Amino acid sequence: xxxxxxxxxxxxxxxxxxxxxxxxxxxxxxxxxxxxxxxxxxxxxxxxxxxxxxxxxxxxxxxxxxxxxxxxxxxxxxxxxxxxxxxxxxxxxxxxxxxxxxxxxxxxxxxxxxxxxxxxxxxxxxxxxxxxxxxxxxxxxxxxxxxxxxxxxxxxxxxxxxxxxxxxxxxxxxxxxxxxxxxxxxxxxxxxxxxxxxxxxxxxxxxxxxxxxxxxxxxxxxxxxxxxxxxxxxxxxxxxx
Amino acid sequence: xxxxxxxxxxxxxxxxxxxxxxxxxxxxxxxxxxxxxxxxxxxxxxxxxxxxxxxxxxxxxxxxxxxxxxxxxxxxxxxxxxxxxxxxxxxxxxxxxxxxxxxxxxxxxxxxxxxxxxxxxxxxxxxxxxxxxxxxxxxxxxxxxxxxxxxxxxxxxxxxxxxxxxxxxxxxxxxxxxxxxxxxxxxxxxxxxxxxxxxxxxxxxxxxxxxxxxxxxxxxxxxxxxxxxxxxxxxxxxxxx
Numbered sequence: 001x002x003x004x005x006x007x008x009x010x011x012x013x014x015x016x017x018x019x020x021x022x023x024x025x026x027x028x029x030x031x032x033x034x035x036x037x038x039x040x041x042x043x044x045x046x047x048x049x050x051x052x053x054x055x056x057x058x059x060x061x062x063x064x065x066x067x068x069x070x071x072x073x074x075x076x077x078x079x080x081x082x083x084x085x086x087x088x089x090x091x092x093x094x095x096x097x098x099x100x101x102x103x104x105x106x107x108x109x110x111x112x113x114x115x116x117x118x119x120x121x122x123x124x125x126x127x128x129x130x131x132x133x134x135x136x137x138x139x140x141x142x143x144x145x146x147x148x149x150x151x152x153x154x155x156x157x158x159x160x161x162x163x164x165x166x167x168x169x170x171x172x173x174x175x176x177x178x179x180x181x182x183x184x185x186x187x188x189x190x191x192x193x194x195x196x197x198x199x200x201x202x203x204x205x206x207x208x209x210x211x212x213x214x215x216x217x218x219x220x221x222x223x224x225x226x227x228x229x230x231x232x233x234x235x236x237x238x239x240x241x
Numbered sequence: 242x243x244x245x246x247x248x249x250x251x252x253x254x255x256x257x258x259x260x261x262x263x264x265x266x267x268x269x270x271x272x273x274x275x276x277x278x279x280x281x282x283x284x285x286x287x288x289x290x291x292x293x294x295x296x297x298x299x300x301x302x303x304x305x306x307x308x309x310x311x312x313x314x315x316x317x318x319x320x321x322x323x324x325x326x327x328x329x330x331x332x333x334x335x336x337x338x339x340x341x342x343x344x345x346x347x348x349x350x351x352x353x354x355x356x357x358x359x360x361x362x363x364x365x366x367x368x369x370x371x372x373x374x375x376x377x378x379x380x381x382x383x384x385x386x387x388x389x390x391x392x393x394x395x396x397x398x399x400x401x402x403x404x405x406x407x408x409x410x411x412x413x414x415x416x417x418x419x420x421x422x423x424x425x426x427x428x429x430x431x432x433x434x435x436x437x438x439x440x441x442x443x444x445x446x447x448x449x450x451x452x453x454x455x456x457x458x459x460x461x462x463x464x465x466x467x468x469x470x471x472x473x474x475x476x477x478x479x480x481x482x
Contacts, residue, residue: 226467
């Protein structure tokens with residue numbers, strides 16, 4: 001099955017972006033009359049027919065709209081520091097969308113070596129990953145937020161479980177997998193190569209974040225972020241049984 | 242802590258490869274008399290002193306040899322098809338070494354679009370990942386093996402649990418996490434972009450492999466391979482408790 005992405009579908013026709021149109025006509029060689037399946041990234045699957053195979057702006061006649069069940073029974077927000085090498089962060093974003101995440105934030109921390117990310121490129125990556133993994137919801141993406149602002153924003157949300165991954169010495173530190181509850185909205189903070197500063201950890205703890213570790217492993221920023229994402233899925237899989 | 246890699250350490254002195262020597266002298270700026278920690282990738286940590294800061298061949302006087310406990314209480318072998326884009330496979334290998342794996346094989350399947358991988362590059366990646374994640378065992382790496390040969394090799398190993406990830410229609414297919422036992426030697430087969438052929442799946446099943454899925458997710462080859470690696474770790478983490 002091929003899935004196309006079309007933003008804001010309203011009414012009975014939808015127009016693809018130039019990028020999707022080129023992919024549809026040039027790569028997939030679809031022509032007028034061919035069936036098309038697309039999503040708006042907001043949880044809907046649309047079945048339609050290609051009525052204008054224009055490589056700059058394909059037009060689809062929508063035949064059916066289907067509301068798809070949520071892929072995750074809870075909200076999973078991963079907030080991660082930018083990596084020095086942008087490929088590593090882009091890689092994490094692609095994989096997190098494939099495996100399943102509802103929100104990704106790039107946080108600015110005391111030890112951040114890099115603060116900006118290419119938002120357009122990230123969005124293209126996320127759309128491609130959503131289509132590839134047959135998902136129908138495009139995760140929210142925040143390209144730059146101060147750690148303190150994010151922590152303060154979530155401090156009052158008592159129905160969320162909030163974690164900060166920390167490599168430094170901490171007595172009360174436990175593994176994420178032993179602390180995290182299933183079916184619960186979750187925010188996990190992953191620091192930069194230089195880790196969070198002790199002050200940042202204290203600030204987060206005072207706002208209701210619990211420090212977690214990934215065991216004896218010293219993981220790169222992007223690896224820790226994806227590992228955390230996998231663990232949250234795993235915890236929910238087990239709850240099912 | 243910085244960890245260097247030196248192959249086959251015997252006796253009281255060790256000589257670094259040119260790559261490691263350059264890194265030691267040029268990047269880390271270590272000089273004669275500086276302390277050095279290195280591993281042979283066979284489970285040993287060596288504490289020593291740099292006695293010849295030659296950027297082509299550093300010499301270390303070994304002071305202490307420590308046998309490190311195994312990082313995994315079982316043998317985890319991931320056999321994966323080469324990806325069309327080599328970066329994707331290299332990415333998997335790096336991440337698998339960081340998270341922990343004992344053996345990686347690149348399998349040739351009916352639908353493989355690419356069969357060869359750059360072994361030297363892979364080994365460099367694995368060494369870098371081992372050092373980065375402070376591991377002391379370099380996983381075994383097999384750059385090219387026919388799927389059938391691998392399946393036949395493992396068929397008689399009844400103390401191993403053997404899985405083949407399959408996207409196709411299969412009634413008896415279950416999720417890896419619900420089938421896999423902890424603390425058990427495991428081999429997991431991950432197919433190419435075009436999936437395993439039905440014949441390949443039947444062949445594996447007849448040799449004691451169980452078909453597994455990763456739920457509703459349609460994961461890329463390298464994502465599925467890493468997801469499987471993470472799941473085996475989680476299963477063991479939980480068993481601890």
